[in-house]
Amino acid sequence: MSAKYIEITKEIKRRLADRTLIAGSKLPSVRQLSERFSCSKNTVIKAYEELEKEHFIYSVPKSGYFVVNEFRNETNENDVIDFLSAGPDKNVMPYVEFQHCINQAIEQYKEELFTYSDQQGLYSLRVQLVKYLQNLQVFTQPERVIIVSGSQQALHLLVSMPFPNGKSNILMEQPTYFGLLESVHLQQVNTFGIELSMEGIDLERLEYIFRNNDIKFFYIIPRFHNPLGHSYTNREKKKIVELAEKYDVYIVEDDFLGDLDQNSKSDPLFSFDPSGRVIYMKSFSKIFLPGLRIATVVLPTLMINNFLRYKFSSDFNSSALSQGSLELFLKSGMFHSHLKKIKEVYSTKMQMLQEACELLLPSNTHFSKPTSGFFLSISLPENMTAKQTVHMLNDQHVYVDDASRMFLSEYKKENLLRLSISQVNESHIKLGIERLAHCITFMNSRKNYITPSDSFLL
Structure with missing residues (x-):
C-alpha cells in the first residue's frame, strides 16, 4: 500500500511542478485513480489525505478534490493584494x-x-x-x-x-x-x-x-x-x-x-x-x-x-x-483629526472597489453596495464555492475571506466572499477584482467540461 500511495503523490507533485496541473484543477475521482494504479480506494484516499495535509490539494464535499496551488517562488510583499485583513490601514495610524x-x-x-x-x-x-x-x-x-x-x-x-x-x-x-x-x-x-x-x-x-x-x-x-x-x-x-x-x-x-x-x-x-x-x-x-x-x-x-x-x-x-x-x-x-482623515480614506477605497466590481465582475455575480465602511460582500455563481475561490485567488496572491464561517449552520451559504478595503493598496484594487473576475469566468467555463489536465491519470 505504501509504495502505491507514494507513487500517486509523487506523480501529482510532478504534474504540479511541470504545470500540467494548475490552481483550481479538479483531480480524478478515487475510483478512477484506483483503477489507473491498480490499487485499493483506501490507497488513493491516503495519497489525497497526505497531499491535503501538505496544502497541495483540498476537498469539496460531494464535488471531489482540487488543486490549491502550484510550486512557486516566495511572494513579494508588493505583489500581495490584501482584501482579507480587517484591521485599520497602517498608513493612516497616528x-x-x-x-x-x-x-x-x-x-x-x-x-x-x-x-x-x-x-x-x-x-x-x-x-x-x-x-x-x-x-x-x-x-x-x-x-x-x-x-x-x-x-x-x-x-x-x-x-x-x-x-x-x-x-x-x-x-x-x-x-x-x-x-x-x-x-x-x-x-x-x-x-x-x-x-x-x-x-x-x-x-x-x-x-x-x-x-x-x-x-x-x-x-x-x-x-x-x-x-x-x-x-x-x-x-x-x-x-x-x-x-x-x-x-x-x-x-x-x-x-x-x-x-x-x-x-x-x-x-x-x-x-x-x-x-x-x-x-x-x-x-x-x-x-x-x-x-x-x-x-x-x-x-x-x-x-x-x-x-x-x-x-x-x-x-x-x-x-x-x-x-x-x-x-x-x-x-x-x-x-477628531484622525477620524476626519480616515473617513476620506475608506470612503475613497470603497468607491474604487465598487466601481471595479461594476466594471469587471460577470453578470451572474452579485455584490453589495455600502457607502463606506470596511466590508463588501460578493455572491458567487451557484457552481462556485467561496472555499474553492479563496484557494484559487491565493495562488495569484489575492487574499479574500470565505464568509461561510459567519453563518449559523442552518443559514450557511458556501458561495459568499467578504472583501475588506481597510488594508488593500488603492493601486491594487482594480487588479484584484480583475483576477477575481477571471477566476469566476474560468470556473463558469469548466462547469460541464473536463480539461486534459483534469484527466491526466485516467
Missing part, C-alpha cells in the same frame, strides 16, 4: 501622536496607571467618551459607560450573564460577526437567526421571532455590517426598537464603524430608545489601534452592577495605560 499621549499619560497619572483601577474604567476617560459619543448621537452619562477590553469581551459577558427580562435565547442577523458565533457556540447558548440582505431584514419575521422565541437580546450591526456592508435606515431602526420594547427584548447595538458614516442624519438605534432597551457598544479596534484593546459599552442602569461582577471574574479591570493614553488623545482633539 503612531507618533499616540506615543506622545502614552508618555504624557505616564507623566500625568504615574502610579495610578500601574495599579488596580476602577472596574468601570477611568472616570476621566468616561467623561471624554461621553463627549465623543455625542457626535454619534449617543447621549448618556459617565455612570452608564463601562470600559472593556475590546468589544469581544463585552459580547462574551453579555452572552453569559442573565438579563432583566429573564429570557435565555439570542437572535442575530445572518450572516454576522464571527466572534459572537464563537462565543455562543462555546457557551452552548440557544440561538436564532434572521436573514439580512442589502435590502434589510423582514420586520414581520422579526416581530414573529420576538413574540414566540423567548429572545434575551438581538445582536445587530446597524451601520456598515460585517460582512455585508449593509446599513439600516432610521425608519427601520426606530421600528426595531419599538418591537423590542413591545416584546421585552434587549438590543445589543454594535456600532463599530459608525464613525465612518458620511450621512449626518443617520442615527444609532440608541437614539430611538427612551426606556433603556438598547445596549450600545463602540470599539476602537477598527478605527484606531487594535492593540489598545479598548471598547466602551453604554448599559441600562439596572444592568451595570451585574455586568461589572461578570467583568471582574474575567479580568478585574482593563488596561489603565491604554485608558489614560486614549483619554489624552481624545481630549487633545487629535482623535
Whole structure:
C-alpha cells in the first residue's frame, strides 16, 4: 500500500511542478485513480489525505478534490493584494501622536496607571467618551459607560450573564460577526437567526421571532455590517426598537464603524430608545489601534452592577495605560483629526472597489453596495464555492475571506466572499477584482467540461 500511495503523490507533485496541473484543477475521482494504479480506494484516499495535509490539494464535499496551488517562488510583499485583513490601514495610524499621549499619560497619572483601577474604567476617560459619543448621537452619562477590553469581551459577558427580562435565547442577523458565533457556540447558548440582505431584514419575521422565541437580546450591526456592508435606515431602526420594547427584548447595538458614516442624519438605534432597551457598544479596534484593546459599552442602569461582577471574574479591570493614553488623545482633539482623515480614506477605497466590481465582475455575480465602511460582500455563481475561490485567488496572491464561517449552520451559504478595503493598496484594487473576475469566468467555463489536465491519470 505504501509504495502505491507514494507513487500517486509523487506523480501529482510532478504534474504540479511541470504545470500540467494548475490552481483550481479538479483531480480524478478515487475510483478512477484506483483503477489507473491498480490499487485499493483506501490507497488513493491516503495519497489525497497526505497531499491535503501538505496544502497541495483540498476537498469539496460531494464535488471531489482540487488543486490549491502550484510550486512557486516566495511572494513579494508588493505583489500581495490584501482584501482579507480587517484591521485599520497602517498608513493612516497616528503612531507618533499616540506615543506622545502614552508618555504624557505616564507623566500625568504615574502610579495610578500601574495599579488596580476602577472596574468601570477611568472616570476621566468616561467623561471624554461621553463627549465623543455625542457626535454619534449617543447621549448618556459617565455612570452608564463601562470600559472593556475590546468589544469581544463585552459580547462574551453579555452572552453569559442573565438579563432583566429573564429570557435565555439570542437572535442575530445572518450572516454576522464571527466572534459572537464563537462565543455562543462555546457557551452552548440557544440561538436564532434572521436573514439580512442589502435590502434589510423582514420586520414581520422579526416581530414573529420576538413574540414566540423567548429572545434575551438581538445582536445587530446597524451601520456598515460585517460582512455585508449593509446599513439600516432610521425608519427601520426606530421600528426595531419599538418591537423590542413591545416584546421585552434587549438590543445589543454594535456600532463599530459608525464613525465612518458620511450621512449626518443617520442615527444609532440608541437614539430611538427612551426606556433603556438598547445596549450600545463602540470599539476602537477598527478605527484606531487594535492593540489598545479598548471598547466602551453604554448599559441600562439596572444592568451595570451585574455586568461589572461578570467583568471582574474575567479580568478585574482593563488596561489603565491604554485608558489614560486614549483619554489624552481624545481630549487633545487629535482623535477628531484622525477620524476626519480616515473617513476620506475608506470612503475613497470603497468607491474604487465598487466601481471595479461594476466594471469587471460577470453578470451572474452579485455584490453589495455600502457607502463606506470596511466590508463588501460578493455572491458567487451557484457552481462556485467561496472555499474553492479563496484557494484559487491565493495562488495569484489575492487574499479574500470565505464568509461561510459567519453563518449559523442552518443559514450557511458556501458561495459568499467578504472583501475588506481597510488594508488593500488603492493601486491594487482594480487588479484584484480583475483576477477575481477571471477566476469566476474560468470556473463558469469548466462547469460541464473536463480539461486534459483534469484527466491526466485516467
